[in-house]
Amino acid sequence: MLNNVGRPTRPEEMDGEVDNFETYTGNKALNLETPLIFEQGEPGRVGVDLPEPKEFTDRLGGLSREGNIGLPDLSEPQVLRHYVRLSRQNYSIDAGFYPLGSCTMKHNPRINEKAARLPGLGDIHPLQPVETVQGALELIYELGEWLKTITGMPAVAMSPAAGAHGELCGVMAIRAAHDAKGEARTRILVPESAHGTNPATAALCGYKVDAVQARPDGRMDIEAFKAKLGPDVAGVMLTNPNTCGLFENDVKEIADLIHGVGGYFYCDGANFNAILGRTRVGDLGVDAMHINLHKTFSTPHGGGGPGSGPVVFSDALAAYAPVPYVVKGEEGYRLQEQVEGDAQDSFGRMKGNHGQMGMFIRALAYMLSHGADGLKQIAEDAVLNANYVRVGLNDLLHSPYDGICMHEALFDDSTLKDTGVTTLDIAKAMIDEGYHPMTMYFPLVVHGAMLIEPTESESKETLDMFIGSMRHLISKAQSGESPEHFTQAPRFAPRRRLDETSAARKPVLRWTSSAS
Numbered sequence: 001m002l003n004n005v006g007r008p009t010r011p012e013e014m015d016g017e018v019d020n021f022e023t024y025t026g027n028k029a030l031n032l033e034t035p036l037i038f039e040q041g042e043p044g045r046v047g048v049d050l051p052e053p054k055e056f057t058d059r060l061g062g063l064s065r066e067g068n069i070g071l072p073d074l075s076e077p078q079v080l081r082h083y084v085r086l087s088r089q090n091y092s093i094d095a096g097f098y099p100l101g102s103c104t105m106k107h108n109p110r111i112n113e114k115a116a117r118l119p120g121l122g123d124i125h126p127l128q129p130v131e132t133v134q135g136a137l138e139l140i141y142e143l144g145e146w147l148k149t150i151t152g153m154p155a156v157a158m159s160p161a162a163g164a165h166g167e168l169c170g171v172m173a174i175r176a177a178h179d180a181k182g183e184a185r186t187r188i189l190v191p192e193s194a195h196g197t198n199p200a201t202a203a204l205c206g207y208k209v210d211a212v213q214a215r216p217d218g219r220m221d222i223e224a225f226k227a228k229l230g231p232d233v234a235g236v237m238l239t240n241p242n243t244c245g246l247f248e249n250d251v252k253e254i255a256d257l258i259h260g261v262g263g264y265f266y267c268d269g270a271n272f273n274a275i276l277g278r279t280r281v282g283d284l285g286v287d288a289m290h291i292n293l294h295k296t297f298s299t300p301h302g303g304g305g306p307g308s309g310p311v312v313f314s315d316a317l318a319a320y321a322p323v324p325y326v327v328k329g330e331e332g333y334r335l336q337e338q339v340e341g342d343a344q345d346s347f348g349r350m351k352g353n354h355g356q357m358g359m360f361i362r363a364l365a366y367m368l369s370h371g372a373d374g375l376k377q378i379a380e381d382a383v384l385n386a387n388y389v390r391v392g393l394n395d396l397l398h399s400p401y402d403g404i405c406m407h408e409a410l411f412d413d414s415t416l417k418d419t420g421v422t423t424l425d426i427a428k429a430m431i432d433e434g435y436h437p438m439t440m441y442f443p444l445v446v447h448g449a450m451l452i453e454p455t456e457s458e459s460k461e462t463l464d465m466f467i468g469s470m471r472h473l474i475s476k477a478q479s480g481e482s483p484e485h486f487t488q489a490p491r492f493a494p495r496r497r498l499d500e501t502s503a504a505r506k507p508v509l510r511w512t513s514s515a516s
């Protein structure tokens, strides 16, 4: 539309030059550039006014630093603007649809944030005397009770700081259990489609990783699994629902088989969102499972804050769980901090302090505000939404595995063959459409994988718009008319295509002054 004197009111009416239009500053209106913070400093500029320190003598024995430490000298508005500008270059779940498969980037209700900032919870310190933080300990304890109830497992370790850390916790407990029996087992079985953290964890704990192939239907091949079992197998690490978005139907048999050879069953619970309130892993024979609080119970990660990966344990492994943990007694709550008494078989401590308190508060607020019925509906809606996306796209994109999926829809790149457009190009074109791309090239077992997880918190309108944009992009790619629409994307992002290979192989991780 033109305004009353004939000038354009929208950017696309700007006589077709938007793409190449240069500005003096490099800014494009709301799209603001910001130099590195080190480049903005000016020696002697300060953002605070502190009194001169009193005379003092240090006890560093002459080791105190002489020169300055190389931080930029900046005013407060410079610092503020720098970080606000950076934040505006970042995509967020609050700004738009975030279909990143395997990551469960769901809406984070504001009530969580409100609870986490309550002064009685937000302003406490992990080293305070326990009498002064009884409420916080009660919260950790209660959250643990919820996690035990939801999973049907008898014990929980709250301290692990993320999913991968939870896996480490689980496999260290498995190792401690074998050590206690005097058994030196050497292998851990991991399906081919596993998240990279699974084999990494097993290797870190000193085990040989033995990959189990998948069946054509995307589940672990149970015959191949049986063939690999033996007295040297310490356990299996299985994700359920798996990273192809499929429920491992043979899970009970897998549990019985691994127990039959004296091994333990580690379940990667990162996809728990899909079965929450519907399936109790305790009934499936699982011995340990981490729960990504930052996936299943909102608080999305990746620029959104820290993670938290509590681990639930079966009776067989409970005694080996790490310290510290909260104990409820007659006199209130206390912390079991040492490997002694009831905790004498514990494998020890994984991290300082008692876990990610802020995440505990958010997760419990999320559970309490949903209630048991609401938690169940989360899983149902997540699966419904994923299947809605799957059916909305499956005449254009090929699903490597037939049938209904769980919380995420998986496609391969076979319909892009000979178009000159790759999965990566589709992802870049999605950025121009205003989406965070789906997960690409994972799981590795699927060629050119596109893994789309809408989560339960998206509306039908959002899903329809997304399906519409994907249909538009895929049809355009398949038509072969303008591969450059894809290979040149993204056009509108603050940066376009970076040299990712150099960034990975020769990363420049430290700023050095051009003057020096």
Ligand SMILES: *Cc1c(COP(=O)(O)O)cnc(C)c1O
Binding pocket: 102, 103, 162, 163, 164, 165, 195, 197, 239, 243, 268, 270, 271, 292, 307, 308, 309
């Ligand atoms: C996210 C994820 C992990 C790792 O969890 P982090 O919290 O990122 O360490 C492990 N396995 C699967 C299947 C995941 O999706």
